[in-house]
Amino acid sequence: MKKIKLFDPAIDEREVKKAVKTLMSGFWASGAGGGQVQEFEKNFKKFINSKSCVSVNSGTAALHLAAALCDIKGKEVILPSLSFVSTAHAIMYNGGIPVFVDVNPHTLCIDPEEIKKKISKKTRCIIPVHFGGMPADIKKIQKLSNSNIMIIEDAAHACGSEFNGKKIGSHGDFVCFSFHPVKNLAMPTGGLISINSHNYKKITEDLKSKRWCGISNRKYADYDVDKIGWNFYMNELSAAIGLVQLQKIKKMNNKRKSIAKIYDKELNASKKIPFTSTCAYHLYWICVRDRKIFRKKLLEKGIETGTHYKPIHQMSLYKKSVKLPLTEKIAKEIVTIPIHPNLTESQIDYIVKTANRFS
Ligand SMILES: Cc1ncc(COP(=O)(O)O)c(C=O)c1O
The missing domain is CATH 3.90.1150.10 (Aspartate Aminotransferase, domain 1)
Structure with missing residues (x-):
């Protein structure tokens, strides 16, 4: 008998065709994020109905960059301990202090009552995880935030989940997705940050620069680098497969x-x-x-x-x-x-x- 796998990406000839076409095109990646990467961002934004989407090369990179927007150095960030380690690493990459709290026993998502107990003067951010795809109570968690406390949703499990009649990714300021091959929407590797904050246009530009080594102000062959950035951009092959997965x-x-x-x-x-x-x-x-x-x-x-x-x-x-x-x-x-x-x-x-x- 064939083994029943725990995870198994659902692909058919459509993904295969798109992947082969992309390989044969010779255009495999661009830090500037044009081509199918841009198309994927546009289609995903429509799917979740968010203000803006910036794709990256993993869910870990998405969390890393989102945390880089929140000024967490030396500050406390509240998160559930029941998660993949990337949720916590995103805090450490940015010099923050992880503060672990317990989960709701029914949903296994972070418990807003437990968050309340751990909020201090040093709290700068909360990272709820939509565990297994079960939506965390974002409304209650948003009530705990203020101009000093930001929220980053870890939606690595929640592609297509809904809260209060709207898709996860359309509520919070920063919502991070993973498109790892085991995830609901699978790519060889990929992730995305959905942005809904009032200044989403500025943040989008900032993230696009941060995902490509800090490059900014590109005009023809000239460009500037005005901040530190990473090599986190999504490649064309992942985007090509992601576009088909998004249709399905x-x-x-x-x-x-x-x-x-x-x-x-x-x-x-x-x-x-x-x-x-x-x-x-x-x-x-x-x-x-x-x-x-x-x-x-x-x-x-x-x-x-x-x-x-x-x-x-x-x-x-x-x-x-x-x-x-x-x-x-x-x-x-x-x-x-x-x-x-x-x-x-x-x-x-x-x-x-x-x-x-x-x-
Ligand atoms: C809850 C959670 N957050 C973040 C990640 C990181 O995503 P990626 O593997 O795409 O870097 C994962 C991946 O397994 C995850 O399950």
Whole structure:
């Protein structure tokens, strides 16, 4: 039997054709961000209905640049510990101080009540993560911000998720997406920052310069460099694949939701991600009593599973005396099971039966 993968990008001949065409064109990348990169930004902006979009070469780069806009050096930044480590690295790259807080036990998104307890005079920024695609309560979190406290949403899991009837990416000042191959919208590598702040035009220019080594004021062959920048621009091959994926995202996310609905009804796990049509279900998590045995048994039966995530505050780089009881408990029990658009009906049925047998 073929192994059922935990993640599997859904591609067909359309992505293949576009990728080959791009390779044959010889135009593979441009720091100036023209060509298909620009087209992808335009189409993604329309998809999420945001004011502006700047693409980059990873979700990590998107978070890095967004944090670079928030003047966090020596200041505290509040984030959940239950996330991929890039959420915290973005703070460290910019000289900020990560302050980890606990999550809501139902959604596993950052708990606004816990944020309140950790806000201090040194707080400069909050980074909620839309965990697994489940929208964090941005409205409550926005109420905690002020002219001194900015919000960067980590929407790496939330391409196509919605909050209050609008797509994630259209609410906050800075919203960061990842298009890593495992994500709902897959590219070889890619990311994007959606900008909705009042000064979005200026910020867009600033980000475009920062993603290409600080280059600005380009006129013909002449240009200036007036700030430090990075080599973070998206390449044409990623954009080409992303453009096709964007045409299919609604259908792919609907498939994820239909699988989530079946899992919600049929999985016996004591605790699992809630079902809601506003979640894009990048991940489907359940809690099990003995994760080691559960994962081993499922692998023996040909089903890949994952652990998302080991909490960041338990990594040696970030180790602190902070206690996060819910995060620490969940982190021992959480397992992610396959929920990608390539799953067949019989595979979904098999996953349900096998998970129920060993959970
Ligand atoms: C929550 C979260 N934030 C950020 C990232 C970083 O994205 P990328 O891998 O595209 O750099 C990821 C990727 O796995 C993620 O899951």
